[in-house]
Amino acid sequence: MEIRLDEIAQLVGGTLHGDGTLICNGANPPEESSTSEITMLVGKNASANLARSDALAVICAERIESDRRPQIIVDDPRAAFATVVTKFRPPIPASLPGVGVDSSASIANSAKVHPTATVCAGVSIGERTLVMPNVVIMPGCTIGDDCVLYPGVTLYEYSSLGDRVVLHAGTTIGADGFGYQQRGGRHLPSAQLGYVRIDSDVDVGAGVTIDRGSYGATRIGEGTKIDNQVMIAHNCQIGRHNLICSQVGVAGSCRTGDYVILAGQVGLKDHVTLGDHTIVGAKAGVMDDCQGHQVLLGSPAMPQRDQMQIFAIERKLPEMRRELKALRKRLDAINTQLGEGQLGEGRSDQGRSERAA
Structure with missing residues (x-):
């Protein structure tokens, strides 16, 4: 099927900027389009995809001044592009086939x-x-x-x-x-x-x-x-x-x-x-x-x-857990001694002994 660009613009109710006499024979996303197909501009990487595309023309929501190919401006590029795709590749209604x-x-x-x-x-x-x-x-x-x-x-x-x-x-x-x-x-x-x-x-x-x-x-x-x-x-x-x-x-x-x-x-x-x-x-x-x-x-x-470094650390987690529990016990014991004043008294007695000597 071959359709002129001005006919496509009329089909989707868009405004054409460019040569309307060019012939289009298909519609595909930017990365798949050939030099005789129309594409659309949507999405977060749309501009980059369009720059790499061989498409003949593009359907978009607003003019792209940096792109010289014909453009059809519409309010909803996705809906317009879907209309064009169905023109070139009409959906086949579901029916009950025979064997x-x-x-x-x-x-x-x-x-x-x-x-x-x-x-x-x-x-x-x-x-x-x-x-x-x-x-x-x-x-x-x-x-x-x-x-x-x-x-x-x-x-x-x-x-x-x-x-x-x-x-x-x-x-x-x-x-x-x-x-x-x-x-x-x-x-x-x-x-x-x-x-x-x-x-x-x-x-x-x-x-x-x-x-x-x-x-x-x-x-x-x-x-x-x-x-x-x-x-x-x-x-x-x-x-x-x-x-x-x-x-x-x-x-x-x-x-x-x-x-x-x-x-x-x-x-x-x-x-x-x-x-x-x-x-x-x-x-x-x-x-x-x-x-x-x-x-x-x-x-x-x-x-x-x-x-692999993460896996190695994960394998050591049980051993690290045991060590952590042991350190906590020692820390609790030290805190207990400090709370009872045992460490302070021990240092004081030691100081008196040294001075007496």
């Missing part, structure tokens, strides 16, 4: 789909891909070559798999992210208009959930391996060749570099960034960014050397 392959699906000749699987409208499945029993592939999904979807896998609409992707039993890709806004005392869902993109050579274990992005993609980088029972929230950008062990929880909008390792039961706070070759030890709770090439341990997580 089997929809007539509009494109299935490669060498692909194999079990009779109990559900393949909805507009789905594309590549060569030699295997779709096993009770798999559900919702409308608009694309699956590459040589993929394997084990029993009970669910792909929500617009999910995208590269080549040689393996999804083990019971995994769910593309469910709505856990995002709500409180209005009038009620929790109302925020926009969940994105999708999930899994690049080639990714393995995903059993019982894994990966949520769709708010506007763009939640992405899993090439070659990453994900263990069983992992949760990856909306808008996360997982790098290439990561190893994510069982029961890891990654909160929304986190980013990892390449060759990151998250050991079992690691938790990441939202909007955390981990650089290349970061290793996070088991059960660690990551609250802050890491530049990379570090080992983090503990909760809250900190560099390995610092945390």
Whole structure:
């Protein structure tokens, strides 16, 4: 789909500053936008994200004098951007699909789909891909070559798999992210208009959930391996060749570099960034960014050397407690002697003896 910028401005009721004849063919967050897509400016790091973005144009609440690209000014950039996203990627209404392959699906000749699987409208499945029993592939999904979807896998609409992707039993890709806004005392869902993109050579274990992005993609980088029972929230950008062990929880909008390792039961706070070759030890709770090439341990997580010193001190706590109790007893005894005047009398007697000598 291609839409002129002046048509987008009219669609959202905004004021356009710039060339309205430019053609836009998509809408994505700043870090994901191409030179032919429109983006929006919101959030605490919005200006920095926009400066790094290749976006053709931007939707924002006020003029950005330092940015030369076309701008559409609106009162509520989030709502306006959601309107544009739905124009390019219309939400698919929930409906009850039937078992089997929809007539509009494109299935490669060498692909194999079990009779109990559900393949909805507009789905594309590549060569030699295997779709096993009770798999559900919702409308608009694309699956590459040589993929394997084990029993009970669910792909929500617009999910995208590269080549040689393996999804083990019971995994769910593309469910709505856990995002709500409180209005009038009620929790109302925020926009969940994105999708999930899994690049080639990714393995995903059993019982894994990966949520769709708010506007763009939640992405899993090439070659990453994900263990069983992992949760990856909306808008996360997982790098290439990561190893994510069982029961890891990654909160929304986190980013990892390449060759990151998250050991079992690691938790990441939202909007955390981990650089290349970061290793996070088991059960660690990551609250802050890491530049990379570090080992983090503990909760809250900190560099390995610092945390090992803390662990060493903690192991000595029982001994330190015993010593403290002994010192308290000695101090109590001294205070008792002082209260009874014994120490003073002892010093006085000693003084008299020395003078007599």
